[in-house]
Amino acid sequence: MTVSLLQILLNGAASGGVYALVALGYTLVFSVLGVINFAQGALFSLGGYLTFLLMGGRIGVNGALPGWGLPAGLAFVPALLLAAAGAGLASLLLERLAFAPLRRRGAEPLLFLITSLGAGLALVNLLQILMGAEGYAFPATALAGLPDSINLWGARIRSIQVVLLAICAVVVVALTLWLERSRQGKALRAVAEDPTTARLLGIDSDAMVRLAFLLSGALAGLGGGLVGVSVSLAGPYFGIGYGLKGLAVLVLGGLGSVPGAIAGGLLMGLAEALVPAEASGWRDALAFAILFAVLVLRPSGLLGRPLREKV
Amino acid sequence: MPTSTPPSRPSVTPSPPWPEAAAILASGLGGPQQRQRGALRLALLLLAGVGLLAAAGRQVDPAQRPLPAAGTPGSDLTIGAVIALSGNANLYGQDQRLGITLARNWFDPEVPGGLGQGPSAGAPTGGPPAEAPQRIGSKRIAAPMGAPRRALKLQIEDGGSNETTAISGFNLLINRGVAALIGPTLSQQAFAADPIAQRRGVPVVAPSNTAKGIPQIGHFISRVSAQSSVIAPLSVEEALRRDPTIKRVAVFFAQDDAYSTAETAIFQKALAARGLNPVSVQRTQLADNDFQNPITAALQQKPQLVVISAQAVDGGNLIRQLRELGYRGLIVVGNGLNTPNIYPICQRWCDGILIAQAYSPELATPINRTFLDLYRRTNAHQTPSQITAQAWTAYQVLHEAAQRLQQRGGFNGLRLGQARSALMDELLAGHYDTPLGPIHFQSDGELVQGRFYVAEVRMGPDGRSGRFTLVHETSLPPPATVPPIGR
Numbered sequence: 001m002t003v004s005l006l007q008i009l010l011n012g013a014a015s016g017g018v019y020a021l022v023a024l025g026y027t028l029v030f031s032v033l034g035v036i037n038f039a040q041g042a043l044f045s046l047g048g049y050l051t052f053l054l055m056g057g058r059i060g061v062n063g064a065l066p067g068w069g070l071p072a073g074l075a076f077v078p079a080l081l082l083a084a085a086g087a088g089l090a091s092l093l094l095e096r097l098a099f100a101p102l103r104r105r106g107a108e109p110l111l112f113l114i115t116s117l118g119a120g121l122a123l124v125n126l127l128q129i130l131m132g133a134e135g136y137a138f139p140a141t142a143l144a145g146l147p148d149s150i151n152l153w154g155a156r157i158r159s160i161q162v163v164l165l166a167i168c169a170v171v172v173v174a175l176t177l178w179l180e181r182s183r184q185g186k187a188l189r190a191v192a193e194d195p196t197t198a199r200l201l202g203i204d205s206d207a208m209v210r211l212a213f214l215l216s217g218a219l220a221g222l223g224g225g226l227v228g229v230s231v232s233l234a235g236p237y238f239g240i241g242y243g244l245k246g247l248a249v250l251v252l253g254g255l256g257s258v259p260g261a262i263a264g265g266l267l268m269g270l271a272e273a274l275v276p277a278e279a280s281g282w283r284d285a286l287a288f289a290i291l292f293a294v295l296v297l298r299p300s301g302l303l304g305r306p307l308r309e310k311v
Numbered sequence: 312m313p314t315s316t317p318p319s320r321p322s323v324t325p326s327p328p329w330p331e332a333a334a335i336l337a338s339g340l341g342g343p344q345q346r347q348r349g350a351l352r353l354a355l356l357l358l359a360g361v362g363l364l365a366a367a368g369r370q371v372d373p374a375q376r377p378l379p380a381a382g383t384p385g386s387d388l389t390i391g392a393v394i395a396l397s398g399n400a401n402l403y404g405q406d407q408r409l410g411i412t413l414a415r416n417w418f419d420p421e422v423p424g425g426l427g428q429g430p431s432a433g434a435p436t437g438g439p440p441a442e443a444p445q446r447i448g449s450k451r452i453a454a455p456m457g458a459p460r461r462a463l464k465l466q467i468e469d470g471g472s473n474e475t476t477a478i479s480g481f482n483l484l485i486n487r488g489v490a491a492l493i494g495p496t497l498s499q500q501a502f503a504a505d506p507i508a509q510r511r512g513v514p515v516v517a518p519s520n521t522a523k524g525i526p527q528i529g530h531f532i533s534r535v536s537a538q539s540s541v542i543a544p545l546s547v548e549e550a551l552r553r554d555p556t557i558k559r560v561a562v563f564f565a566q567d568d569a570y571s572t573a574e575t576a577i578f579q580k581a582l583a584a585r586g587l588n589p590v591s592v593q594r595t596q597l598a599d600n601d602f603q604n605p606i607t608a609a610l611q612q613k614p615q616l617v618v619i620s621a622q623a624v625d626g627g628n629l630i631r632q633l634r635e636l637g638y639r640g641l642i643v644v645g646n647g648l649n650t651p652n653i654y655p656i657c658q659r660w661c662d663g664i665l666i667a668q669a670y671s672p673e674l675a676t677p678i679n680r681t682f683l684d685l686y687r688r689t690n691a692h693q694t695p696s697q698i699t700a701q702a703w704t705a706y707q708v709l710h711e712a713a714q715r716l717q718q719r720g721g722f723n724g725l726r727l728g729q730a731r732s733a734l735m736d737e738l739l740a741g742h743y744d745t746p747l748g749p750i751h752f753q754s755d756g757e758l759v760q761g762r763f764y765v766a767e768v769r770m771g772p773d774g775r776s777g778r779f780t781l782v783h784e785t786s787l788p789p790p791a792t793v794p795p796i797g798r
Contacts (some may be wrong), residue, residue, distance in 0.1 A: 007611075059404060062396070133397040134405070135624040135657045137631075139775075143394050148635040156607060158635045231600035231632070232656060234624050235398070241598060273604050283604065300547075 007155035008273045014161040015267020017168035021223040023261035024175060025216035025255060027191025031192035031256040032205075032212045033103070034113035039094055039120035041221050041243020043087045045127055045222025045236055050083035052136050062132025076229065080167075085220040086179030091217020092210060094119045103209070118245075127236040137232040160230045167226060171219070172262055179258060188212060192256065231287050252291050254304020264304055328629055335496035343790075355665065369707045373441035373488035373729030374512060381461045381723065388722075388730070389464045390415075390709055391484030393494035393504070394518075398472025400496050402652035403698050407468060410702030411493060412697070413685050417467045418710045440697060458483045460578055461717055463710060470495045474503035485511050488727055490713070491734055493705045497524035499569035514735040517692030518603055518705040519698055522573040523647050526756030531735050535747070537669040539574045542763050545785055546643045549765045550616050551585060551653045554641060559590045561614035563605065565621045565647075566594040574645045575620040582618070588765055590614060602632045609637060620645040627656030634660035641665065650696045651777070659774035663767060669699035670747050671764040673781045682746040694778050704745040712738040761786055 010059060039140045059065050074082070091208020098119040102111055146159040179185040190198040191208040199205050224239055243270065251266025271290045275283045294302060336687075379386040392411050395404035432501060432667035466489065470480040477500035484492060486509070491514040495504050501520040509517045509529030517525055526532050550558055560582055564575035579589065590612040593605035606629070609617070617640065619626055624647045633642070642664045649668060654661055672683055672694045682703055686695040716722060716737050722730050742751045748762045763786075765780035 004611075007607050014603055015601060062401065073744060133401045134652075135402070135627075135656060137627075138656065139658075151637070156610070156636050158603065158632065160635075161603065194629070227601075231602075231628055232624075233629075234598070234600050236400075240601065267501055275604070276608075 004155055007306050010155050010157045012270030013266065014021075014127045014165055014269070014274035015155065015272060016266035017165045018223050018227055018242065018265075019245050019268050020172060020262045020265025021219050021226075021247045022242055023249035024172065024258065025219040025223075026250040027051030027258055027261045028188075028212040028216040028219075028257055029255075030250070032195075032209050033112070034241070035099075035109050036116070036247065036250070037099075037213075038113060038116040038217065038243070038247075039091070039098075039123060040216065040246060041240040042120035042123035042127075043091055043220035043243050044224040044227075044239030045124060045233075045305070046090055046239075047083050047087040049127055049131055049136070049224075050086045050221065050232045050235075051079050051225030051228055052138060052233060054079035054082050054208050055138060055142065057136060057138070060128070060132045060134045060136065062134055062287060064130045064132075065142040066132075079274030080222065080229075082103065084218040087221020087224065088214045090123070090281045091213045091220070094123070094217075095210060095213040099209075099213070120240075124236045124293075130185045131236065133235050135232055135234045136228075142195070142229050151302030158230070161222075162228055164226045167222070170262065172224065173217075173220075174257060184208075184211065220255055238294065248288060248291050252301055254295055257301065257303045260301055260303035267302070312491060313515055314745070324749040328587070330758060335424055350684050362548055365522075370513075372484065372728075374726065374731065376488065378722055378725055378727060378730055381717075387462045387464045388490040388533075389466055389484075389488065389513075391489035391492045392465065392467045392706075392708065393470035393477060393480035393484065393485070393492060394467065395472045395496035395500075398469075398476070400622060401760075402468075402650055403496050403519060406650055406652065406696050406698040407494075407496060407702035408698035409686070410704075411465065411467065411706050413689070413699075414680070414703040414706035415463075415709070417681070417685060417701060418707065420491050424778075430759050433464045437664075440735070461713075462714060464515035465706070470500060470504075472497065472500075474500050476525045477501075477504040478502070485513050489513065490727070490731055491516065491738075492710070493702070495520075495585060497568075498525060498572060498573070501525050501532075505529070506722075508532070512731050514702070514709075514731055514738060516705040516709055516738070518702045521547060522570045525622070526753075526758075530756070531731075533738060534758055535708060535750065536701050536762050537758055537763065538568070540577045541787060542667040543574055543577045543645060544584075545763060545765050546665045547578065547665075548636070549665050549782060550641045550643050554615065557615045557641070558587065559612060559614045560587050560616045560618060561591040563593045563595060563609070563617065563619045563621065565597050565599075565625060567596045568622060568647075571620040571622070571645070571647060574647075575618075578618045578620060578643075578645065588618050589669050595621065595625065595629065597622055599755050600628050601627055602629050602634075606633055606636050610636060614638075616641045617642065618643045618645075619646065622647040623650050623653050624656060627653040627661070629745070630657040631660045632665060640786060646697075650698055651693065651779075652696075653768075654770065654777045655775050661768045661777060662770040665688040665765055668697050668764045668766050668779065670682070670700040671766070671781050671784065672764075672779075673749060674746070676744065676746075676748065676793060677744040678744050679748075685775040693776075695747075696779075704743070704750070705746050707745055708741065708750075709734070710740060711743060712741055715741065764789055 022040060025040050026036060053070060055076065056070060060069055074113050098115045099112060102115060143160055143163065149156050149158045151160060179189060185204045188208050188211060190203055191205045195205045203212035227242065249268050250261060251265040252268060253260025268287055269288045272283050274284050315776065318638065332652045366639045395409045397403050419492060424662060439614045444665060466482040468484055470477040477495040478551060481492065481504040492508055493516050495501055496519055498520040501517055505515055505528045509531050512531060518535055519536050521539040523538060562575060562579060565571040570627055582589065589608040593609050593612065595602065595605060600750055619629060621629060626644060630642060643666050644666050649666055682700065683695065712734055715732055721733055726734065738754065739752045747760055750758060750760045753759055762784060764784050767782050769780045772775035
């Protein structure tokens with residue numbers, strides 16, 4: 001009756017990697033602006049649909065242009081990267097339309113939440129008008145050449161999950177290195193630490209905010225494309241669920257903490273995988289109960305810094 | 312003792328209430344009393360606005376309206392259809408829209424502009440075929456000699472995939488004065504929306520609600536979709552016939568779906584009756600799309616048979632991931648996956664799944680051939696699904712009941728409410744030759760259908776198109792009459 005530990009770890013890592021990717025997108029924007037971008041889930045959906053179209057998928061009967069599709073489809077990896085870029089640009093556009101005007105007016109953080117929520121809903125509705133509400137599945141040949149699943153010492157994982165996990169790991173490591181080592185990464189961290197001081201040091205904080213939005217959109221788009229290929233697109237709202245999980249992971253790991261987002265994502269995935277089969281209906285409830293418990297014991301999250309208010 | 316002068320009351324300059332309230336809202340400034348008064352005025356204004364809107368939107372119950380004489384403007388009867396054109400059940404809704412539209416175009420082709428599509432209904436499909444097949448099988452009933460005929464119009468509304476949207480669709484169409492309703496798509500929606508139609512005395516024909524207890528909601532509720540308790544065990548029997556050594560069964564069901572939970576109970580009862588207790592029962596959710604955890608947990612138990620009760624999108628995904636994770640045994644699925652729309656989701660992995668059906672394209676009757684012919688003309692020679700056939704049947708039974716009543720002059724001099732009651736009584740009294748085969752209703756609105764089928768999905772070489780191939784046909788006795796709940 002027991003599920004092997006390796007199987008649990010693999011299951012947890014496969015879903016946790018995606019949660020971490022979404023949470024990283026939230027983290028980037030939160031660290032530079034101090035607000036949560038609720039449109040992240042919608043950008044996740046957008047990434048999935050863009051990947052589908054770029055791979056040669058056609059719009060279904062309920063879409064605005066039934067049967068429309070690109071004359072030729074791209075291979076999975078270029079399509080995924082282009083879709084991530086497209087979602088990044090969409091995120092940048094959202095920043096210009098929904099965030100920049102409020103930022104210029106020095107608006108309350110609550111207004112950013114509302115405007116991002118509205119922008120996310122608008123984007124999802126736009127997707128519904130363009131693509132219809134139906135689900136889309138990627139062609140079975142998306143990962144041609146790979147076996148359906150891999151058996152690792154008795155534990156089984158789908159090949160696409162391995163690909164997904166590998167890409168998530170590469171992106172997380174690359175992003176961490178970029179933030180730590182590159183000039184722009186350091187500038188972004190400086191703005192996150194103290195925007196005023198960063199500005200005095202000659203850093204264009206507006207440009208850093210735009211960069212954060214571009215990257216967070218690209219991460220969401222990447223996640224959407226990967227999940228779409230793995231489990232198909234269940235409709236324009238499919239990203240919202242992942243967005244909510246990412247938000248929980250963000251809080252669990254610690255607001256604004258990159259290592260926290262990664263650890264939180266993996267912990268959330270593992271918590272879900274640990275739920276025994278008999279209680280599988282309680283999977284989400286248990287995962288969020290863990291979040292609740294962590295927040296009661298450590299309100300700043302797993303790796304977040306406690307906020308000290310200067311008086 | 313110091314004398315204190317009472318604070319002078321601030322003078323209030325009379326001003327229009329709205330600018331004052333708006334200013335207070337915008338600035339948040341002003342003394343506490345001023346703010347309190349402003350807030351009170353704003354609340355009163357809002358209350359008055361809501362009252363005005365309510366008064367403007369107040370409608371007289373259309374049930375009290377006398378029907379205009381046949382042949383005069385506005386004398387047409389409208390059939391409303393509330394089906395899922397958005398949300399996770401939209402795949403069924405698309406099939407249903409096609410079936411209803413084909414039936415309407417076949418049975419009432421001469422109604423000018425008869426196809427009333429609501430604003431949310433999306434692009435129409437299934438227009439009249441360029442060259443209509445010969446009229447066979449449809450009992451076209453004329454009005455009495457020389458009497459003008461009351462045409463049937465169709466209005467389709469998106470009922471979404473949850474209870475709230477279905478209720479909105481029902482309310483909208485009932486208030487617009489429909490004579491009868493087809494829908495909603497999901498049993499879960501029916502349990503919420505049907506009581507409204509029952510209270511308002513509007514006949515409902517459910518085209519796809521297979522959960523137990525739907526017609527028993529009340530006198531005005533009927534269905535043309537056979538109860539899952541009748542047909543679901545047939546596919547289990549077929550699986551056991553193919554592999555009599557089966558001892559280990561894993562069950563998956565969507566726990567947040569009334570239909571799936573009811574159906575899995577039927578499946579599990581059927582398994583228990585054959586001495587099989589599930590080695591793993593996995594609960595999923597309709598919105599789930601990653602099934603790695605439940606599948607690997609179930610596969611640890613080495614099942615020889617997997618039984619799934621879910622809807623098309625989540626169920627299709629589940630089958631695909633089951634196969635990808637190495638499960639090679641038999642798969643039996645419930646009615647939620649009874650649509651060709653699963654083919655693009657589970658693709659080549661759909662091949663071989665077993666399903667019990669209430670419709671077979673291979674039924675050789677004139678009306679089924681007509682239905683098949685019309686369907687193929689508008690769908691690139693594809694084969695219709697059970698859900699499309701049931702949607703056609705829902706329109707057909709209402710059409711035939713209305714026509715029989717007309718033949719007897721049954722609507723003349725009636726109010727809409729009385730016409731609705733008369734239509735319901737006529738509906739229950741009739742016998743119908745439909746693409747599902749000959750059917751009629753029990754007095755409680757439950758369907759009586761004689762023939763059922765077990766089919767196996769066979770996918771084409773492209774891995775994205777397939778068909779339900781008939782495995783065998785079964786005759787079953789009619790279901791027992793259950794006393795109605797809400798008459």
